[in-house]
Amino acid sequence: xxxxxxxxxxxxxxxxxxxxxxxxxxxxxxxxxxxxxxxxxxxxxxxxxxxxxxxxxxxxxxxxxxxxxxxxxxxxxxxxxxxxxxxxxxxxxxxxxxxxxxxxxxxxxxxxxxxxxxxxxxxxxxxxxxxxxxxxxxxxxxxxxxxxxxxxxxxxxxxxxxxxxxxxxxxxxxxxxxxxxxxxxxxxxxxxxxxxxxxxxxxxxxxxxxxxxxxxxxxxxxxxxxxxxxxxxxxxxxxxxxxxxxxxxxxxxxxxxxxxxxxxxxxxxxxxxxxxxxxxxxxxxxxxxxxxxxxxxxxxxxxxxxxxxxxxxxxxxxxxxxxxxxxxxxxxxxxxxxxxxxxxxxxxxxxxxxxxxxxxxxxxxxxxxxxxxxxxxxxxxxxxxxxxxxxxxxxxxxxxxxxxxxxxxxxxxxxxxxxxxxxxxxxxxxxxxxxxxxxxxxxxxxxxxxxxxxxxxxxxxxxxxxxxxxxxxxxxxxxxxxxxxxxxxxxxxxxx
Numbered sequence: 001x002x003x004x005x006x007x008x009x010x011x012x013x014x015x016x017x018x019x020x021x022x023x024x025x026x027x028x029x030x031x032x033x034x035x036x037x038x039x040x041x042x043x044x045x046x047x048x049x050x051x052x053x054x055x056x057x058x059x060x061x062x063x064x065x066x067x068x069x070x071x072x073x074x075x076x077x078x079x080x081x082x083x084x085x086x087x088x089x090x091x092x093x094x095x096x097x098x099x100x101x102x103x104x105x106x107x108x109x110x111x112x113x114x115x116x117x118x119x120x121x122x123x124x125x126x127x128x129x130x131x132x133x134x135x136x137x138x139x140x141x142x143x144x145x146x147x148x149x150x151x152x153x154x155x156x157x158x159x160x161x162x163x164x165x166x167x168x169x170x171x172x173x174x175x176x177x178x179x180x181x182x183x184x185x186x187x188x189x190x191x192x193x194x195x196x197x198x199x200x201x202x203x204x205x206x207x208x209x210x211x212x213x214x215x216x217x218x219x220x221x222x223x224x225x226x227x228x229x230x231x232x233x234x235x236x237x238x239x240x241x242x243x244x245x246x247x248x249x250x251x252x253x254x255x256x257x258x259x260x261x262x263x264x265x266x267x268x269x270x271x272x273x274x275x276x277x278x279x280x281x282x283x284x285x286x287x288x289x290x291x292x293x294x295x296x297x298x299x300x301x302x303x304x305x306x307x308x309x310x311x312x313x314x315x316x317x318x319x320x321x322x323x324x325x326x327x328x329x330x331x332x333x334x335x336x337x338x339x340x341x342x343x344x345x346x347x348x349x350x351x352x353x354x355x356x357x358x359x360x361x362x363x364x365x366x367x368x369x370x371x372x373x374x375x376x377x378x379x380x381x382x383x384x385x386x387x388x389x390x391x392x393x394x395x396x397x398x399x400x401x402x403x404x405x406x407x408x409x410x411x412x413x414x415x416x417x418x419x420x421x422x423x424x425x426x427x428x429x430x431x432x433x434x435x436x437x438x439x440x441x442x443x444x445x446x447x448x449x450x451x452x453x454x455x456x457x458x459x460x461x462x463x464x465x466x467x468x469x470x471x472x473x474x475x476x477x478x479x480x481x482x483x484x485x486x487x488x489x490x491x492x493x494x495x496x
Contacts, residue, residue, distance in 0.1 A: 018088060018091065018092050018097060018098055019092065021088040021089075021092070022088060022089045022092045023089070025446075026089050027071070027439065027442065027443075028089045028090070028092060028093035030442035030443060030445070030446040031067075031071075031093065031438060031439070031442045032093065033442070033445070033446070034132070034438070034441050034442035034445045034446070035129065035132050035438065035441070035442070037060045037063070037064065038060065039128050040059050040060050040063050040125070041059060041060065043121055043124050043125065043128075044059045044115070044121065047115040047116070047119075047121075048115075057103050057107060057111075058095065060095070061094045061095050061096070061103075062103075062107070062108060062111060063125065064093055064094040064095075065077075065080065065081075065084065065094055065103070065108065066108055066431060067431075067434075067435055067438070068080055068083070068084065068090050068093065068094070070412055070413070070428075070431050070432045070435040071412070071435045071438070071439055073411050073412045073413040074413065075413055075418070076105075076418065077105045077106075077108055077109065078105040080105070081102055081103070081104070081105040084096075084102050085102050112427075117423075118423075122427050122430045122431055122434070123430060125430075125431075125434055126430050126433060126434040126437070127265065129434050129437050129438050129441065130238070130240070130265060130266070130437060132441060133238055133437060133440075133441050134266070136441065136444070136445060136450065138236055138238065138440075138441065138444055139234055139236070139238055139266065140234045140235045140236055141234055141240065141262070141266040141267060141269055142269055142270040142271070143234065143235050143269060143270065143271050143273070143393055143396075144232050144233070144234060144240065144259075144262055144269040144271070144272050144273070145232065145233050145234075145235075145272075145273045145274075145396070145397055145400045145401040146230070146231070146232045146255060146258055146259075146272060146273070146274050146278070146401070147230075147231065147251070147274065147275060147397075147401045147402070147405070148228045148229060148230045148231065148251040148254070149228070149229050149231070149405040149408070149409075150216050150218075150226045150227070150228055150229075150247050151226060151227050151228075151229055151409075151414055151415070151416060151417055151425075152224055152225070152226050152415065152416035152417070153207070153209075153210050153213035153224075153225040153226050153227055153247075153416070153417060153420070153425075154209070154210060154416070154417055154418050154419065154420050155207040155209035155210040155213050155225040155420070156207075156209055157222075157223060157224045157225055159207065159208045159209055160205045160206060160207050160208060160215075160225075161205075161206055161208055162203055162204070162205055162206075163203070163204055163206050164201045164202070164203055164204075165201065165202060165203075165204045165206075166200070166201060167200040167201065167202050170282075171253065171256075172282055176282075176339045176373075177192075177337075179339065179373050179374070180192065180335055180336075180337065180339055180373065183335045183341070183373050184334070184335045187320075187332060187335065189334060189335065192337055204248070207225045209225075209420070210225060210420040210421065212246060212420075212421055212422040213225040213226060213227055213246055213247065213422075214226065214227070214228075214245070214246025214247040214248030214249060215247065215248055216247040216248075217248075225247070226246075226247035227244055227245070227246060227247060227417065227422070227425050228244070228245050228246065228247050228249060228251065228254075229242060229243075229244055229405075229408075229414075229429055230242065230243045230244070230245065230251065230254040230255075230257075230258050231258075231401065231404060231405070231433075232258050232259075232261070232262050232401075233400055233401050233404050234400075235396055235400055236400075236440075237399075237400055237403055237404055237440060238437050238440060238441075239404060239433040239436060239437055240261070240262045240265060240266055241258045241259075241261030241262045241265065242258075242261075242429055242430060242433050243257055243258060243261070243426075244422060244425050244426040244429050245422070246422070250277070251277050251278065252277055252278045252280055252283060255274065255278055255283055256283075256286060259272070259286075259290075259292075268290060268291075268292065269292060270292065270293060271292060271293035271294075271295050271389075271393055272287060272292055272293070272294060272295065273295035273296075273393050273394050273396070273397055273401075274294075274295070274296060275296075275297060275397070276296065276297050276298070276299040276300075278296065279296045279297075279299045279378070279381065280378075281339075281372045281373075281374035281375060281377055281378045282374060284296075284374070284377035284378045284380065284381045285374045285377040287381075288377050288380060288381075293384065293389075293390070294380075294381040294384065295384070295385075295390045295393045295394050296381050296382075296385060296390075296394075297385070297394060298385065306358065307358055307359065308324075308325060308355075308358050308359055310369065312325055313325070313330070313369055315371065320332050321343065322343050322369050322371075324345065324359065324367065325355065325359075326349075326353055326355060328345060328346065328349045328350075328353075329345075329346070330343040330344060330345045330367060330368075330369055331343060331344060335373065339372055339373050339374070340370040340371065340372055340373075341370065341371045341372075341373065342368060342369075342370060343368070343369045343370075343371065344366055344367070344368055345366055345367040345368075346366075347364055347365040347366045350365040350366060350367060351365045404436070407436065408432060408436065412432050412435065412436060414429075414432055
């Protein structure tokens with residue numbers, strides 16, 4: 001039998017609270033039960049005047065509106081406001097009733113410019129949520145996974161200008177030069193002459209739309225302007241640190257900054273897992289000197305095809321020399337400015353060697369090998385690679401940091417950004433990280449029964465009124481035939 005829905009259902013008056021329209025297991029309920037958002041008042045109290053100006057929008061509601069956008073992967077603030085206007089769960093979460101007007105979509109942008117720009121308010125929100133994760137016992141900071149992902153910038157790849165920019169200098173250059181001078185002294189060599197501070201320049205494409213983004217150059221991807229999100233997480237997928245740079249900044253240059261963030265927030269980890277791009281002598285050095293176990297994969301040698309690989313030349317630490325596959329000695333010559341010791345073969349031996357074509361193409365028949373002054377740290381990381389512990393930790397990357405990036409892009413709208421400028425993009429990244437941590441915290445607390453407040457006072461009032469008034473028949477929403485005077489007096493409006 002066909003059923004026709006009655007149109008009068010659209011205009012009927014029902015005695016029902018907003019709380020009853022939100023499913024009991026909806027994410028917003030889990031969020032509200034997981035953390036007390038009133039801490040935001042303390043963070044922003046110095047950004048508002050207590051005596052002058054118009055009454056502001058509740059700061060907690062303002063931040064919750066932003067959280068709604070990033071928690072549910074809504075593309076823009078304009079669309080977020082449209083969703084909140086019709087979504088009862090979102091209204092309930094931000095504390096607005098059925099008939100209250102939702103703030104204009106430009107509200108947060110204006111507040112950001114006037115109150116929150118150039119402050120650390122968003123980092124404090126992120127830190128407060130992370131502290132709640134620690135209190136709940138969900139964080140495992142002994143193992144940390146660090147990597148970077150690219151997020152497309154709001155910039156046309158065809159609109160750029162070519163500029164000559166200064167080549168970036170290693171941030172550890174002074175430390176390296178001191179190590180080089182020390183190594184040369186140990187080998188009876190004088191210090192290198194002080195280099196003329198010649199500024200090296202390179203040509204670079206700079207976006208005319210968003211100059212702070214960087215050109216992304218990866219062989220398997222098309223070239224575009226993008227940002228790099230350098231991120232650290234624990235084995236449970238909670239984000240511990242995050243920094244944003246242009247996509248033209250190499251991942252390995254940001255590891256120390258991310259490590260310092262993590263150490264400041266949750267303490268020094270016992271091990272750090274990274275991919276092959278981070279396998280450099282300096283990174284191995286700083287990790288081992290801090291008693292942190294480097295977990296790194298096999299890195300393919302860059303040797304030209306058909307030639308002997310470097311591992312086929314045996315290093316003799318006692319005599320400080322190399323032995324080639326034909327048991328000929330490559331002796332130490334010097335330590336260059338780049339931090340590499342140079343070992344040279346005897347051209348007399350090489351000239352008559354049957355394997356010369358597999359060894360070198362040099363015109364003077366001399367094989368040259370380089371060994372970094374911090375190579376011992378790299379060798380130790382390579383040794384640890386073969387241990388069971390490292391293999392077990394590294395296998396978790398696909399379900400930790402890679403999963404974080406996948407969720408960030410698939411569920412939280414971070415495949416590309418609509419914002420321009422590295423400060424605004426960094427703010428967005430920090431809010432996304434905070435939303436992801438909050439979502440996981442709330443879900444885990446709910447599953448473990450660590451949340452679940454009793455009914456609110458308003459809900460208890462509704463339950464009392466239901467007992468006092470007689471409902472109509474049927475198991476639909478409780479519909480009451482109230483006197484017109486009560487409706488005109490605003491009683492029903494109050495209940496709705």
